Amino acid sequence: MIISVVSGKGGAGKTTLAVSIAQVLGAEFYDLDVDAPNAEYFLQPEFDATTAVTQPVPLFDEDRCDACGLCTRECRFHALYKILKSVYLTETLCHGCGLCELVCPQQAISYQDASVGTIRSGTSQRLGNRVHVGDLKIGSTRGTYLIGELVKQIDPAKLSVIDGPPGNSCAAVAAIKPADLVVLVVEPTPFGFHDMLQTEQILQQLGKDYLIIANKALDSTDVEKHFTGREKRPVFTIPLDDRYHRANLAGDILSLNFSEIHSGLKTVLDGKIAS
Ligand code: SF4
Numbered sequence: 001m002i003i004s005v006v007s008g009k010g011g012a013g014k015t016t017l018a019v020s021i022a023q024v025l026g027a028e029f030y031d032l033d034v035d036a037p038n039a040e041y042f043l044q045p046e047f048d049a050t051t052a053v054t055q056p057v058p059l060f061d062e063d064r065c066d067a068c069g070l071c072t073r074e075c076r077f078h079a080l081y082k083i084l085k086s087v088y089l090t091e092t093l094c095h096g097c098g099l100c101e102l103v104c105p106q107q108a109i110s111y112q113d114a115s116v117g118t119i120r121s122g123t124s125q126r127l128g129n130r131v132h133v134g135d136l137k138i139g140s141t142r143g144t145y146l147i148g149e150l151v152k153q154i155d156p157a158k159l160s161v162i163d164g165p166p167g168n169s170c171a172a173v174a175a176i177k178p179a180d181l182v183v184l185v186v187e188p189t190p191f192g193f194h195d196m197l198q199t200e201q202i203l204q205q206l207g208k209d210y211l212i213i214a215n216k217a218l219d220s221t222d223v224e225k226h227f228t229g230r231e232k233r234p235v236f237t238i239p240l241d242d243r244y245h246r247a248n249l250a251g252d253i254l255s256l257n258f259s260e261i262h263s264g265l266k267t268v269l270d271g272k273i274a275s
């Protein structure tokens, strides 16, 4: 079973809860927040494997190319441009889709591998579970590709927790797609609720089973204010508590330090996993 932990708004506590959920369930951990992976500061893995991830990008044969410009017009990512009689590639915009090679009438395009990032794997010193981290190459726009490569490594027969990228971008969708269950972390504020509604649209379009956890709630009226009249409500609410905040800043795993967090997560997740 794969559980993806996501949040429309950054700073809602997604990673904080993802590591706690992995601890409570004894799950493998996949850090798919490839732009800024930082779950390792909680999990403290001892890394034992690093894999380079590459993606093919176009290479142009200037002797064959007649500068017709067809490839530059067809590339929907605007990764190609033509100056005089030469075609140039903005590598960070290329998604490696292969269309330019297909449309080129002169067979002037072949491919070469370009670095996208790395995948590091190790065992968490705190949990004893395997941890996998995607590190996107700085400046690369191919986070979705890197996430796809990480997802290929997930064994669906095992219990795995994904820490997805915040927001509602293509990368966030890529981290949601493999999930059997999504945990949507919402900060019950106008900003958090606004972004949560966008994430919910994605979840509903993908037909995903999901549950909501409200984090950093000032008080119960704060949650009520946003969820009154809605069918889908938080199954667990975590208050804005200075103790949690300090533990988080120290890199502690909340479910290890606070029994109420452990039991709250266990109750809602055990019920879902059993069903
Ligand atoms: S492979 Fe696709 S994205 Fe990359 S330059 Fe060619 S058409 Fe554009």
Ligand code: SF4
Residues within 6 Å of the ligand: 060, 064, 065, 066, 067, 068, 069, 070, 071, 072, 087, 103, 104, 105, 106, 107, 108, 109
């Ligand atoms: S489609 Fe082929 S021939 Fe035309 S500009 Fe592109 S690389 Fe050159």
